[in-house]
Amino acid sequence: MTSADRPMSSLIEVNGLSASYGRVAALKPVDLRVEEGEFVTILGPNGAGKTTLLRAISRLIASNGQVKFKGQDVTGLPTHRLAKLGVIMVQEGRGLFGEMTVYENLLLGAYGLGHRSEDVERRFEQVFGLFPKLRERTKQVAASMSGGEQQMLAVGRALMAGPKLLMLDEPSLGLAPKVAAEILDTLGELNSKGLGILLVEQKAPLALKLARRVYVLSSGSVRAELPAHEIKSHHDLARYYFH
């Protein structure tokens, strides 16, 4: 069952979310929602406020506005509480702990599980099932891995946290097209199992193949919200994102 076939209820709902860096308003009041098990993509040029939006949702930066998760008002909840609820973000540049091993990075992903070793083991098996390469490299230091492997690790680490909503900031950045496609295919597979995904991407053709809906961000505001398959019919957007 694809995300398009499932009955929808709101997983996360953002109303009037804004954020600024000093006096510069990086994000003007933005409304956004992701339904349960939905795959949503945010497109936009550099400086559009895409990263700021994800960081504001996960409270990595201070913001104004309302955020609801599964109908519950989580506005102002600190990042660690959001992470416990299942709002997990994979940061741009992967945010790996480079001097730690693959195993240690994955263990940190399961930080919220505490010392429940059986749950941790089960999550390890799930991640290794998706990314068999990681199993072979558990003792390898993360910084010594290739870009693609690092991205697998970043996604794997996020999955160790047992996310309900996985937010990814340009996971294909700096990767060879084939590797980027593999990563995005895996995200599609996860979404097909019911995981809500909010993806920030610049490589629109890849991201739109999986997404149900698209938000187009520009200068900190939402310029358009439309079903992914309709974007090609909007000539100005299609020209910008497909050429």
Place this chain on the structure above:
Amino acid sequence: MTLRAITSIRLGRYGPFAVAGAVFVALLFAFVFIKGGYLLTVMQLAMIYGVFCVGLNFFMGYTGQASFGQNAFAALGGYGTAILCVQYGWEPLLALVVSMAISGVAAVLVGYPTLRLRGHYLAMATFALGLITYDISVQWQSVTQGYMGYSGIPPLGIGPFTVEDERAKLVVLMVILLIGVWISGRLRNSRFGRALRAISTSELGAAALGIRISRYKLAAFVIAAVYASAAGSLFAHVVGFISPEVFGLQMVVVTFTMLYVGGVGTVLGPALGAIIASLLPEIVRSTGRFQDIAYALVLLLMLIYVPKGLSGLASIGKKPAAAPGKEG
């Protein structure tokens, strides 16, 4: 299994430099122990500084934060144990433990507001903490006896058993340092330690995984304070005398040097740095009036050619855990 096979496994795990380093430190210790005299005192102080540095490493190494004020907690430990033993006749061990607890509480009270700062601001705030403590120890004469300091502090001991022999003191200090290093190693590779190291690499990354940054920074700060307090108390019991100068600015500079010479963020580095940086002035003493220049030159060369510290040499010749991945 042949001896060669056993040796290759050991070397594979630790690397030849690590084995050579361990043998060197053991021989050094044995030499000082047999020779005695002034070198014994130098080595005793190295052990005490080692305890301080192992603690400081929690905050500066594992967590990647800057603190120029841990000498304040060493002063708390030193004066705490001196006052409790000399004025109130407490048992040295009890005084040491109570002083550590007081320092831990003080670190919570000071750290809670201070650790909201970052980078240079945090460094300056902690630096001020050290200066304030120094001034208090000078000015609050009714409690600290000012520049006169405290003398007649009893040696370490439990009940009728006291450690008065210099060699025995060294052994006791070495055991305490080893326990400190062991705890540091265990914590580094625990869930707690991984969280600290994650904060050191990326605070945002760690927070995104649900790690409570402020709580962990405070915990590392408190641990560093407790270690520093223990070092201050040990100094008081081993030397028998303390004054404000003992816990002054020089302590900050010396312990920083030790931490970076040994290898900040590593388990063994702080202890190794304390030993090497303490003995180095004795080694270069033969250069006479050039000894300060020689000391500085050796330190400079170490920082240039061994930027990760002496414990970084341990990885030379060590087998990699796995082949690096391809580009892609």
